[in-house]
Amino acid sequence: MNKSIYRPDVDGLRAVAVMAVIAGHAFEEWFPRGYLGVDVFFVISGFVITLSLVSRTSASFGAFFAAFSLRRIKRLLPAMLVCIGLTCAILLLIDPAPKASLRTGAAALFGASNFSLYFQELDYFSPSIRYNSFTHTWSLGVEEQFYLLFPILFWFAYKPSWTQDVQRFLFVILSLSVLSLLGFVVYQASAPMAAYYMMPLRFWELGIGVASAAILYHRPDMLQNAGRFLPAPILIAAMTMVFIVPLGGAFVGHILIVVLTTALLFVGVKNEDQTRLLTNRPARYVGNISYSLYLWHWPFLAFGLLAPYSLWANPVVSICSAFLAAILSYHFVEQPFQRVKTPQPKLWHFAGAFASVLCVIALVAAGNSYRKSSGGSRIEAAMHPEFLALPGSGLPFNPTCVVDGRSRQLKPDTFDNCTFAPLAREEKTLWAMGDSHAGHLQGALLRLREDYGYGVHLVETPGKSFPVVEAGGFAPRSKLFQEVQRNWKPGDIVVLSRLYFSRTDPLSVRQTFGRWIEEVGSFADELERLGIGLLLVGPPPMFMFEDIRACVPDDELSCSIDRSRLEELTDIVHRDLSRLAGRHENAEFIDIFSKLCPPTSKVCSPNQDGYFIFRDRDHLNVEGAAQISQHLQTAIEVLEK
Structure with a gap:
């Protein structure tokens, strides 16, 4: 981002967001709505992306879009490649049935893991979702899809040369945001998974960040006294309460956290004394490593579930491991690639990024094939198909x-x-x-x-x-x-x-x-x-187990329940x-x-004679159905x- 518009309090907000997410995932009973930290990230992303574009000029839309896309690739892809590649390597060793995780990880490399999770019918709030090591990348998919749309809106509704007139741009962004919010609220009841995973229904959160940046860039003095009425410490305390105390319907928490994040962005314009909670050195450092920390925290928590007798089974150890991985990723992956100069985007830049993605996918696929050829896992061998192919057509x-x-x-x-x-x-x-x-x-x-x-x-x-x-x-x-x-x-x-x-x-x-x-x-x-x-x-x-992979096929008491x-x-x-x-x-x-x-x-068991007859806690697989x-x-x- 341009040095003249750097906001240290935004780094602090990133720290709040990532710590809320980690606390919500690791200690859900204490932070039941910690997942709303992702909403904070969405608002920040819209805000920062807009500020990074308003001062840039380009001769054509093609050059503008290419430069924007390359900056996003440099920012996001290297750390993601390393995280997904190493995580998959570990999964091939400890996950008895890694198919869902590997599929989601591959989709994440193309910015489409939210679609993958949606079409796999994997509900973010179901217990078994925690066994997928890349569930959390759905939010990165939302952002990356937004990055495909936003440059088009920015160029044709604003244009870098129109620095004095932002009304049309605000009208477009706010109109789309209102429609998105209405869809988000409506679909919370009828299609909650779509409301949670799909970019069009999350656009309003990123759009609010965009509109905030546009207003503050053009009218920086408009809300310079906001801190008198909205003290930053009070806003941060209110945000913390939203993470801890469930309030109202499913969408109320999302709206509250977006409002509070937006207020903090306005308050931080000229109220540095009030935002010291966000601008101190530790907070800014956690904010700096927040992307890598977000990438790594969920895999380590999943490792603890997949290897219940390992040190990672302790969530504190998992979080500390994630911090260490994030620090290494930030200093040895993120920063080196960010420092690479690319003043003029070239085709080979994009071809190289695409080839890197294919290389990681190929290596993981080869490792998975080798694992299967070596006999796979006992749990995989104990699993019967969920369904039979349809007679005649062979369709699933x-x-x-x-x-x-x-x-x-x-x-x-x-x-x-x-x-x-x-x-x-x-x-x-x-x-x-x-x-x-x-x-x-x-x-x-x-x-x-x-x-x-x-x-x-x-x-x-x-x-x-x-x-x-x-x-x-x-x-x-x-x-x-x-x-x-x-x-x-x-x-x-x-x-x-x-x-x-x-x-x-x-x-x-x-x-x-x-x-x-x-x-x-x-x-x-x-x-x-x-x-x-x-x-x-x-x-x-x-049964009450979270995932069939938590069960031991040779032990009928494993995952059983008293009759x-x-x-x-x-x-x-x-x-x-x-x-x-x-x-x-x-x-x-x-x-x-x-x-x-x-x-x-005395007990009911999901397995018989070393084989599972259930595919999850209450659905039979083909063998279980055949028994009745x-x-x-x-x-x-x-x-x-």
Whole structure:
């Protein structure tokens, strides 16, 4: 950044942001909203990038964009390459199933890890996300995508030569920011993962930083007395409280932290005495290394989970290790590359950066191939596939037959791709519908088709049961059901399954269960009039481990849960499902809990005979589903009598 517009308090703000993020990730119970430090980074990024551009001139947009892009590459790529390369090397040694992490790391090198996480359906707030060593790079993806858009907006709405008139630029930025904020608030409820990961819905935070910089650059005296009304220590204390105390809805904390960050940027213009908390030497140094520190803190915390008996399992050791790595990265990677003079961007600069990325990816891929050829890990060997390929087409079940209305949309051919006619003309079709707990029956349903010739239809709608009782309904499920109604015939059977328990500790029956039972009762009446059967599949065991990689396949007590802890809840669900089936001659209830966790067992285990039958804490894999196929067939035979 131009020396004349350097702001030491901004380095201090970076320190606050990175320490909040680290505290939130390492000590979540004390800093439940420490992740909002990323929002501080977004505002700072918009602010600093704008100040770095306002005093620059270029003859053409091409030259301007090339120079801007090269500066960003020099700033971000070297440290990221080193961090991702070394982290992947460690993962190949300690991570028994590194696929998700390696995929996210590769996407991060192209500024697209937020897309990778979104399309992998990896929720930032789910426990298992902590096992992905590059989850935190989603925010870098947001910034890098912003860096592709912002130079275009800056050049055509502002231009470096228009130093006295900033109104049009502010109008464009603030208009886009308002639209982005509205989308962010709306999607918090309907698509929270999109609201969290996607740049257009995060643009408002970077946009506020941009607008702040534009205002202060053109009117530096406009808010010179702001400190009288907004003392910096009070603002910093308020920011700390937001990190610690959850306030209001999901979006309230984001808005509060952006407002407080913006206020501190204004206060710091001519109130250096008030900003000593941010401008002292230790704070500025932590701010200087904050990028490398952000890069390294999450991998070390993930190492502690993947190697629970190592020193890294202690979060304090992990954080200290991250600080050491960040210091080395800053002085021996970041700074040397920043000092390299590139007054005129050349094609080979960009080609070299691209080649470096490909080289790291190739080395990691080679290491992973060698690891697999050497036998991989015992956990990988113990894992069965999550789904089978679809008959005939060979397409993957996910995403072909998974519809969530977000990254996996209902397509014109979804119904046809996920519906398979009976192998014999006189056989029935099993119409399976429901959330992901219907989807995890796929292995059992395709086994029945192979053994008995049944037709099968299955499209899962994650988070949406059938009948849909969740607020707002779900239009894709309604469209799919209309197709089912046009194709079913007397003698067919509808298979319903759903998530019955909360995923919280302590476990509880989901609040929607009672209303769902009522809807299913009415649905059973309709099916009875049509001569169609109904199978009600009960809950499987639910475990409390965060990730299957935390389990030992050869130890059935590993990750197990006391059966008595689940029996009371399971009995409630079984009672209501049995009563409903008892009131309808065309309905049958299937108890899969007792099959997967026999009454003679004191504990329920996610593995049997050294192999996992679950893919996560409550979803069966192909082998687990196959184990209950005969239970389904027995129920079908009862309905046929």
